[in-house]
Amino acid sequence: MFFAHVFIICLCVFGAFSDEHNHIYNDREEVVLWMNTVGPYHNRQETYAYFSLPFCSGSKQSISHYHETLSEALQGVELEFSGYEIDFKVDVSSTVICMVDLTEDKVKAFTYAVKNEYWYQMYIDGLPIWGKVGERSERENKYSIYTHKKFEIGYNGKQIVDINLTTEKKELLVPGAKIKFSYEVIWKLTPVKFENRFDKYLDPNFFQHRIHWFSIFNSFMMVIFLVGLVSMILMRTLRKDYARYSKDEEMDDMERDLGDEYGWKQVHGDVFRTPQHSLFFSALIGAGYQLISVVFCVIIFAIVGELYTERGSLLSTAIFVYAATSPINGYFGGSLYARLGGRMWIRQMIVSAFLVPVFVCGTAFFINFIAIYYHASRAIPFGTMVAVTCICFFVILPLTLVGTVVGRNLDGQPDFPCRVNAVPRPIPEKKWFMEPAIIILLGGVLPFGSIFIEMYFIFTSFWAYKIYYVYGFMLLVFTILTIVTVCVTIVCTYFLLNAEDYRWQWTSFLSAASTSIYVYAYSFYYFFFKTKMYGLFQTAFYFGYMALFSGALGLICGTVGYAGTNFFVRKIYSNVKID
Numbered sequence: 012m013f014f015a016h017v018f019i020i021c022l023c024v025f026g027a028f029s030d031e032h033n034h035i036y037n038d039r040e041e042v043v044l045w046m047n048t049v050g051p052y053h054n055r056q057e058t059y060a061y062f063s064l065p066f067c068s069g070s071k072q073s074i075s076h077y078h079e080t081l082s083e084a085l086q087g088v089e090l091e092f093s094g095y096e097i098d099f100k101v102d103v104s105s106t107v108i109c110m111v112d113l114t115e116d117k118v119k120a121f122t123y124a125v126k127n128e129y130w131y132q133m134y135i136d137g138l139p140i141w142g143k144v145g146e147r148s149e150r151e152n153k154y155s156i157y158t159h160k161k162f163e164i165g166y167n168g169k170q171i172v173d174i175n176l177t178t179e180k181k182e183l184l185v186p187g188a189k190i191k192f193s194y195e196v197i198w199k200l201t202p203v204k205f206e207n208r209f210d211k212y213l214d215p216n217f218f219q220h221r222i223h224w225f226s227i228f229n230s231f232m233m234v235i236f237l238v239g240l241v242s243m244i245l246m247r248t249l250r251k252d253y254a255r256y257s258k259d260e261e262m263d264d265m266e267r268d269l270g271d272e273y274g275w276k277q278v279h280g281d282v283f284r285t286p287q288h289s290l291f292f293s294a295l296i297g298a299g300y301q302l303i304s305v306v307f308c309v310i311i312f313a314i315v316g317e318l319y320t321e322r323g324s325l326l327s328t329a330i331f332v333y334a335a336t337s338p339i340n341g342y343f344g345g346s347l348y349a350r351l352g353g354r355m356w357i358r359q360m361i362v363s364a365f366l367v368p369v370f371v372c373g374t375a376f377f378i379n380f381i382a383i384y385y386h387a388s389r390a391i392p393f394g395t396m397v398a399v400t401c402i403c404f405f406v407i408l409p410l411t412l413v414g415t416v417v418g419r420n421l422d423g424q425p426d427f428p429c430r431v432n433a434v435p436r437p438i439p440e441k442k443w444f445m446e447p448a449i450i451i452l453l454g455g456v457l458p459f460g461s462i463f464i465e466m467y468f469i470f471t472s473f474w475a476y477k478i479y480y481v482y483g484f485m486l487l488v489f490t491i492l493t494i495v496t497v498c499v500t501i502v503c504t505y506f507l508l509n510a511e512d513y514r515w516q517w518t519s520f521l522s523a524a525s526t527s528i529y530v531y532a533y534s535f536y537y538f539f540f541k542t543k544m545y546g547l548f549q550t551a552f553y554f555g556y557m558a559l560f561s562g563a564l565g566l567i568c569g570t571v572g573y574a575g576t577n578f579f580v581r582k583i584y585s586n587v588k589i590d
Contacts, residue, residue: 034136034205035169036099042135042164042171043074044097045090048388049124049131049144053542054549055474058388060089061131064124064144065117067109067192069094081398082323082330085375087389090134095194097135100166103196105159113188121145121184125154135164136171137322138208141476142178155181160194165201172208173201209320209478218468218481226464227484230491233461241498245505249583252276275508279584280432282508286516289351294363295520297344299570302367302563304336305329306489313482333367334406340364341414342422349423356419364411368403370562374555385548428585441510447518450503454522458568459529461495462488466530470537474544474553496523496568497575504576515580516573523572527565531557 036042046068048058062068071094083090097103111117125145133140145156157178165173182190252274275282286292309329312318318325344363345356353359375391382390443449465488472479479485500519507515534557538544544553 034171036166036171037169038100040099041074042097042099044093044095044162045134046093047088047090047132047134047139049129050387052128052130054544054546055476056087056389056552057385057546057549058087058089058132059386060091060388061133062091063386064120064129065111067111068092069096069108069194071096080323080327081395082326084392084395086323086326087387088323089388093133097162097196099169099171100198101196102198103194105193105195108192108194111190111192113184113186113190115186118184118186121156122154125156125184133176134322135162135174137320138171138174139212139322140174140176142176145184146181154184156184156190158182158190158192162194162196163199164196165199165203167201167203167205170205172203172205173199173211209317212478213480214477217471217477218479218484223464223468223481223484227487230461230464230488230495233457234491234494237457237495237498241502245501248505253586274511275505275583278436278508278511278513279429281436281513282515282580282584283427283429284431284435284513285351286514289348289353290355290359290362292516292520293344293348293351293353293359294366295566296347296570296573297340297342297363298366299566299573300343301333301336301340302567303570304339305332306567308332308336310482310486310489314486317480319478319480330402334402334410337364337407337410338414338417341411341416342418344418345415346418346422349419350425352425356415360411360415361408363415364408365403367563367566368399368407371559372399372403374559378552378555381548381551387548389548389552428581436511436513438512438514439510441512445506445510445512447507447512447514447521450507450518451521451525452528454499454503454572455525455527455529455568457499458492458496458523458526459533462492462526463529463533466533467537467541470534470541474537474542492526492568493571496526496571499523500572500576501579504580508580515576519576520569520573524565524569526568527561530564531561534561 046061046066049061049064050058068091071092074092095108096106113121121144125147129144131142131144133142140162142160143157145154147154157180159178159180161177161179163175163177164171165175180193182188255274309318309325309332312328312332313325316324318328340363341360345360348356348359376396378389379391382388465484468481469479469485471477500523503522504515504519507518534554538550538553544550
C-alpha cells in the first residue's frame with residue numbers, strides 16, 4: 012500500500028505536463044479566473060497570497076475541477092478561485108463583487124501595498140494577467156486603490172487566445188469609507204492563432220537585440236581562436252616533446268643519466284595515481300554527468316515543446332529528467348570509482364545520488380524558514396517536502412544503484428596506458444604561477460568570458476518580468492562553454508604536467524569549476540547595479556538560489572573539463588614508449 016502511494020505521487024509529478032484545462036470551450040462554458048499572488052514589483056520572488064490583502068471574492072462558490080502540480084507548489088504558485096462569474100463568449104456588464112468597509116487595519120494593509128508598489132497576478136486558461144493594486148499621489152501624499160477590473164478576452168473558435176486587463180476607478184484609502192469592488196468582461200473575436208497566443212508576452216527587442224547576437228558571435232570567434240591556438244601550441248609542443256623523448260630512448264643509460272630530463276614524461280608513473288578523496292571526486296563527476304544530461308535534455312524539450320507556455324512545465328520537466336537520468340550518475344560515478352580502486356562503492360553511490368538533492372533541498376528549506384516567517388507564498392508546504400523526499404528515496408536512489416552496478420561491471424576495470432609506481436614521485440619546486448591554486452583561479456576566466464552576456468539575459472528572465480524563450484541561443488552558448496572549458500583545462504593540465512606535477516585530476520576539475528566563482532561574483536554586481544531588490548527575504552532568496560545556480564554550473568564545467576583532460580592525458584601517454 013505504501014509503494015502504491017509513492018507511485019501515485021510520482022505519477023502526479025511526472026504527469027504534470029498537462030494543465031487543469033484542455034483549452035477547449037463550448038459556448039457559455041465555465042471559464043475560471045484564478046487569483047495567484049501579490050507582492051512588490053521590484054521583488055519578484057517575494058509574493059503573498061492574493062487574499063492576504065483585504066480583497067474580496069465573488070459570489071460563485073464552486074468550480075468543476077482543479078489540481079495543483081508539484082512544480083507549482085515549489086514555485087509558490089498559490090491559485091485561489093476568484094468567485095467571478097465568467098462564461099465563454101458571454102459578456103458581463105459592470106458587476107459589483109462586494110462592498111468593503113475600510114477599517115484602520117485594512118487601510119494600513121492597502122496603504123503598505125500601494126507604498127511598496129504591489130502588483131497582483133491572475134490566470135485565465137493558463138494565461139497570466141498582471142494588475143497594479145493602487146497608486147500614490149506624490150503631491151498630496153495620498154493613497155488610492157483601483158476597485159474595477161475590466162477584462163477584454165480574445166477568442167478564436169473555441170479557444171482563448173488573448174487577455175487584457177484594465178484597472179479603473181481609483182478610491183482614496185480613508186478609514187471608515189466604504190469602497191465597491193466590481194468587474195466586467197468583454198469578449199472579442201480575434202485572428203490570433205492559439206499556438207501564437209504567448210507571443211505578446213515575449214520581448215524580441217530584448218532577447219534578440221544586436222548585443223545578444225554580437226555576444227554569440229564574439230563567443231563563437233573566441234572558440235575558433237582558442238581551439239586553433241590550443242591545437243597549434245599543443246601539436247607543435249607535443250611534436251617536439253615526442254622527438255626529444257624518442258632521442259632520449261636511443262641514448263645509452265650513461266648518456267641518459269647525464270642528459271637534462273624534464274617534462275610531462277617524467278611523471279608517467281604517477282599521472283594515473285588515484286587522487287585524494289576519490290570517493291567524493293567520483294561522486295562529483297557522476298553528478299556532473301547527470302546535470303549535463305539534464306541541461307541538454309531540458310533545453311531540447313524547451314526548444315521543441317515551448318515549455319514556457321505552460322505554467323510550471325519547465326520545472327516539472329527538469330524534475331522528471333533529473334530523476335530519469337539518475338542511472339547516468341551511477342554509471343559514470345560508479346565506474347570511475349571502481350577504476351580508481353575504490354572499495355566502498357555503496358557509500359560512493361549514496362553520496363553521488365544525494366549530493367545535488369541535499370544541497371538543493373538544504374538551501375530551499377533554509378529559505379523556506381524565512382518565507383514562513385514572512386507568510387510568503389514561496390513557503391513550501393509539508394506535503395510537497397514529503398513528495399520530494401519520496402522521489403529522492405524511491406526513484407533517484409534505486410536508479411542510481413542500477414547505474415552504479417552496470418557501470419562497475421561494464422567499465423570498472425583499470426585500463427591506464429602506464430603502470431603506477433608503488434612510491435609517489437616527489438613534486439619539484441616550481442614558479443608561483445604554476446601552482447595548482449593559481450591555475451585553478453585563472454582557469455575559469457575564459458569560460459566565464461564566453462557566457463557572461465548570456466548570464467545577463469538569463470538573470471533578467473528569472474529575476475525580472477521577462478519570459479526566456481530563446482533556448483536555441485542557450486544551446487549554442489552551452490556548446491561554446493563546453494568547447495572553451497575543454498580547451499582551457501587541457502592547456503592548464505599540460506602546463507601542470509610539464510612542471511612535473513601529476514595532481515591533474517582535481518586541478519582539471521577545479522580549474523573548470525572556478526567559472527562558478529566568477530558567475531557568483533557577477534551575481535553580486537547584477538543585484539546591486541541592475542535591480543532594485545530589497546529586504547531580507549528577497550536578498551536571501553536571490554543569493555541562496557544564485558549560489559545553487561553557480562554551484563551547478565561549476566559542477567557541469569568541472570565535469571566537462573575533467574572529461575576532456577582525461578582523454579587528452581590518456582592520449583599523450585599512450586603514444587609514448589615507456590621503458
